[in-house]
Amino acid sequence: MTGRLSDYSIPRSLEDLKAQAKRLRAALAQDGDFISHSEALELLAKQLGFRDWNTLHAAAGNRPPPPQIGDRVAGAYLGQRFEGEIIAVSALSGGRHRVTIDFDEAVDVVSFESFSAFRKRVTAVIDETGCSAEKTSDGRAQMELGNQFRTITAKA
Numbered sequence: 001m002t003g004r005l006s007d008y009s010i011p012r013s014l015e016d017l018k019a020q021a022k023r024l025r026a027a028l029a030q031d032g033d034f035i036s037h038s039e040a041l042e043l044l045a046k047q048l049g050f051r052d053w054n055t056l057h058a059a060a061g062n063r064p065p066p067p068q069i070g071d072r073v074a075g076a077y078l079g080q081r082f083e084g085e086i087i088a089v090s091a092l093s094g095g096r097h098r099v100t101i102d103f104d105e106a107v108d109v110v111s112f113e114s115f116s117a118f119r120k121r122v123t124a125v126i127d128e129t130g131c132s133a134e135k136t137s138d139g140r141a142q143m144e145l146g147n148q149f150r151t152i153t154a155k156a
Contacts, residue, residue: 013065014057020044066091067099067126067145075145077122078136080107088123095128 018041025040035043038053045056067073071086088100106118122143124132130145 014060016065017041017044017056017060067097073101073145075130075143076140077101077103077107077119077124077143078109079111079138079140080109082107087121092125096125098123098125 021037021040021044024044025035025037028035028040041053045051045053048056050056050059067086067089069086069089072083073086074081074083076082082101082103082105084101084103086099087102088098090098092098100121100123102121103119106120108116109119110117124134124143126132126143126145130143131141132143134142136142
């Protein structure tokens, strides 16, 4: 069987995969089966359906971890800058995620000067780069997250 990180699997970062291999190695050591870290990486790759660690590494790539509930993010929504917290996430096919973000301060989503409509919480479908496929009339992504889901500040 040749492995691939399925569109329906939970995306895994290299950091997560290495941590999982470390836990596997520790669990085997508790049972008296001692293996090297590289052997644990190879076993993990085979367990996930890949030929070897190098193949799994290439499939996972060096992409950032997927968005998670509680992540602090910054970006632009309908061209308005924001900072906020991810309060809901759903993994979708094709590496996309549906995220709900609670903005620290409401943003005006109307560009007309004669009236305003403020939003404090929005939901959008974003790709691995943090951008939505939906565009505004000027061609800009409706949702643009900076730093590809990286936490911007530690939560107090």
